[in-house]
Amino acid sequence: MNRPEMIPCDHVIARLWEYIDGELNEESAAEVRAHLDICSRCFPQYDFQRAFKEFTRRSAQKPMPPSLRRRVFEAIIAEEAGQPLPGTVPGGLLGRLRARMGRLLSRNDH
Amino acid sequence: MRLPWKKRPERDSARNSSAFADEALPHMESVYRYALRLARGREDQADDLVQDTFLQAFRAWNTYTPGTNCRAWLFTICRNLFLRGEERRGRRPEVTGSDLEADVESLAATAIFSEVAAADPEQEFFGSFVDEQVMQAVDGLPDPFREIVVLSDIEGLSYPELSEVLDVPTGTVKSRLFRGRRMLQQSLYEYALEMGYVRPKERE
Numbered sequence: 001m002n003r004p005e006m007i008p009c010d011h012v013i014a015r016l017w018e019y020i021d022g023e024l025n026e027e028s029a030a031e032v033r034a035h036l037d038i039c040s041r042c043f044p045q046y047d048f049q050r051a052f053k054e055f056t057r058r059s060a061q062k063p064m065p066p067s068l069r070r071r072v073f074e075a076i077i078a079e080e081a082g083q084p085l086p087g088t089v090p091g092g093l094l095g096r097l098r099a100r101m102g103r104l105l106s107r108n109d110h
Numbered sequence: 111m112r113l114p115w116k117k118r119p120e121r122d123s124a125r126n127s128s129a130f131a132d133e134a135l136p137h138m139e140s141v142y143r144y145a146l147r148l149a150r151g152r153e154d155q156a157d158d159l160v161q162d163t164f165l166q167a168f169r170a171w172n173t174y175t176p177g178t179n180c181r182a183w184l185f186t187i188c189r190n191l192f193l194r195g196e197e198r199r200g201r202r203p204e205v206t207g208s209d210l211e212a213d214v215e216s217l218a219a220t221a222i223f224s225e226v227a228a229a230d231p232e233q234e235f236f237g238s239f240v241d242e243q244v245m246q247a248v249d250g251l252p253d254p255f256r257e258i259v260v261l262s263d264i265e266g267l268s269y270p271e272l273s274e275v276l277d278v279p280t281g282t283v284k285s286r287l288f289r290g291r292r293m294l295q296q297s298l299y300e301y302a303l304e305m306g307y308v309r310p311k312e313r314e
Contacts, residue, residue: 017284017287017288017291018284021262021268021269022268023268023269044223044227045223048223048226048227049223051236052236052291052295053263053291055236055244056244056248056259056263056264056294057263057264057266058241059239059241059244059245060143060147060241060244060245060248060260060264061143061241062143062146062241062245063139064138064139064142064143064160068142068157068160068161069138071157071161072138072160072161072164075161075164075165076130076164076165076168079165079168079169080127080168
């Protein structure tokens with residue numbers, strides 16, 4: 001026995017990814033949620049798709065090598081030193097940038 | 111009293127460097143993950159992409175509006191550098207217009223769910239892969255599908271952000287993303303069958 005606000009299964013499946021991605025408006029999301037709460041056919045699909053998305057994200061968490069981070073910082077420092085922008089105070093900015101980069105390096109190196 | 115010319119945009123480069131360090135540099139891991147997948151796992155190409163992205167972003171920092179979406183801006187730069195590099199290497203786009211538009215009939219999330227559910231009632235599917243295998247499956251996707259799956263499912267961009275970075279309308283974002291996910295699921299499912307992680311569904 002369907003309650004009046006229940007939407008059919010195929011509507012839910014058609015919007016499942018948008019629901020998982022958080023892209024439905026509040027009203028549509030509430031309709032999908034209400035359906036999933038009680039539908040034993042749609043819920044496992046939802047559960048699988050949600051798990052798959054999380055599985056993809058988790059599998060991609062290889063951290064960036066510290067040597068590359070250092071290489072990028074050094075390239076920016078060299079760029080800054082080689083081509084001072086108009087109105088710069090020579091020395092001061094390089095020191096500030098280097099200090100800041102140094103802090104970021106030490107924060108991320110361990 | 112406030113002098114109007116004091117309101118002019120800040121040109122002091124120490125301040126620029128400082129803002130760049132605050133707003134752009136924290137996204138380096140994200141850009142690295144994206145670059146590594148664009149390069150299909152080739153580390154030297156990814157490293158160059160990351161360095162070039164941040165150098166270019168630093169040079170163009172005065173065109174960035176503070177407080178807007180810096181990460182999306184960096185992804186756009188990275189993507190353009192990648193595409194230009196591919197062009198230089200003489201690589202043709204892998205998927206052309208008509209192929210990209212095709213297959214709008216089923217954007218539903220059914221994909222391989224029923225097959226996996228039948229083959230793997232114990233839900234061991236996800237636990238059977240190591241990260242490298244999943245990333246190889248991602249790297250096997252054609253460019254337009256690979257990059258959208260990475261930006262959405264790994265980096266968490268919203269549809270409007272994807273639309274901005276990839277320069278396509280939201281409808282295209284959806285169809286491309288959903289197809290990319292299905293391709294990835296299909297590829298991993300086939301791999302799992304091949305490796306014996308799951309057994310094929312028995313036909314009754």
